[in-house]
Amino acid sequence: MTVRIENQTCFFATENGEQIRLCGDLTVITDSDKSMSAVEIEGRRIYITEAEADALTVAGATDGRKHLKATDSDSVI
Template identity: 80%
Template sequence: MTVRIENQTCFFITKNGEEIRFCADVTIITDPEKSMSMVELDGHRIYITEAEADALTVAGAVDGRRHLKATDSDSVI
């Protein structure tokens, strides 16, 4: 897991150590190219699982995710 949540505080594990934020100050967004949820901290993208995104929203993070839909006619969606 790249995210740990304690008492509405988020701890993000990065290659440079740990970034700490209040969950209310975090916005979860969607990277449309990778179809993944992520947060941006100091200009760096941290990709997270949907379970982590859901846990962050429960702890008070802003849910800015967009639902993407397939536009390719070969899609099974």
């Protein structure tokens, strides 16, 4: 997945072509099962890196992420 941001407009390269959205219309979420950030476009989740998530929120997307905490005793977190 590649995210490009220009003038508060987000361009997502997907397997079905490019999706274009205004950053202010997006909410970055956390998928707890995958421990990844994502945005939902037309009912489909597009997974992004934390750097991309941060860039989207700086460009105007709503930050709806939640912090996950490891509960496994073998975790380094």
